[in-house]
Amino acid sequence: MKEEEEVPFGCGRGASVLRQWGNCVNNIAACSRLPVASVRVEVGCEKVLAAREAAAPRRPQGDGYNDVLHEMQIDILTLFPEICRAPLSESMMKRAQEGGVLQLRVHNIRDWATDKHRVADDAPVGGGQGMVMKPEPIFAAVESLRREGSKVLLMTPQGRRFSQAAAAELAREEHLVIICGHYEGIDHRVTEQLVDAEVSIGDYVLTNGAIAAVVVVDAVVRLLPGVLGHEQSAADDTFSRGLLEAPQYTRPAEFRGWKVPDILLSGNHAEIAAWRKEQALQRTRANRPDLLADDQP
Ligand code: 6GU
Numbered sequence: 001m002k003e004e005e006e007v008p009f010g011c012g013r014g015a016s017v018l019r020q021w022g023n024c025v026n027n028i029a030a031c032s033r034l035p036v037a038s039v040r041v042e043v044g045c046e047k048v049l050a051a052r053e054a055a056a057p058r059r060p061q062g063d064g065y066n067d068v069l070h071e072m073q074i075d076i077l078t079l080f081p082e083i084c085r086a087p088l089s090e091s092m093m094k095r096a097q098e099g100g101v102l103q104l105r106v107h108n109i110r111d112w113a114t115d116k117h118r119v120a121d122d123a124p125v126g127g128g129q130g131m132v133m134k135p136e137p138i139f140a141a142v143e144s145l146r147r148e149g150s151k152v153l154l155m156t157p158q159g160r161r162f163s164q165a166a167a168a169e170l171a172r173e174e175h176l177v178i179i180c181g182h183y184e185g186i187d188h189r190v191t192e193q194l195v196d197a198e199v200s201i202g203d204y205v206l207t208n209g210a211i212a213a214v215v216v217v218d219a220v221v222r223l224l225p226g227v228l229g230h231e232q233s234a235a236d237d238t239f240s241r242g243l244l245e246a247p248q249y250t251r252p253a254e255f256r257g258w259k260v261p262d263i264l265l266s267g268n269h270a271e272i273a274a275w276r277k278e279q280a281l282q283r284t285r286a287n288r289p290d291l292l293a294d295d296q297p
Pocket of ligand 1 (some may be wrong): 157159213
């Protein structure tokens, strides 16, 4: 992506930039480990950008970082809204919504069905088992929610496999509309005519796409500025650096006779870093040798 294409993180939406400015300042400071006071507060898109550029040097994309400073909107369309609501209203997802970083809405597709019984599925044309989701309510829902620049995703095991890099890419979007597939599938005209990307979360089959949508939303939203908080960095994540993480310990230093490795108590930061790197490598070799393969994308 070209530099200029990244720039309008909120420039077209000045109000949003202003609203988010408090968050931005904190986030810029957090990213760059600068005290908040050292980031000048100025209003106006160019100045926001300049401050951001100065404080948070551009990093390569797809590494788990996200330097887009705006509120993100996500609309989930599902036949089972309750599956999404609980997991997305706790902990960091709750903080993201309360802090104005994320505006999340979970909708029931049936609300766009026009018949008396609000039917959203029908038998497969050509025969076969199970039910297929009808196109009409889904088209009506997406057409009422999307706007210029929205990205429409379909959760389906037939989709492209989701990854940390995909999460980082989606975290740059302003508005996601996520359609959850259920039953045997969804009328293919939805996929062909409405959907920008089909997404799967892995090589197994779930009973419904709402569970998969929760996974995607969590992975994306935790990359938005201000969600992880100062204590944690998305850049340190497993997968952002291509290796699994080293083991972690907390107190007590000895538990049931099992000791925390001496090196971690040594206070020697260089040695601790070298130990962690070696442990990360060993763990990756043992659990995920595919991550070390030469043909890694
Ligand atoms: Cl997105 N949906 C369903 N039903 N199963 C899956 C999936 C999605 N991703 C992996 N398995």
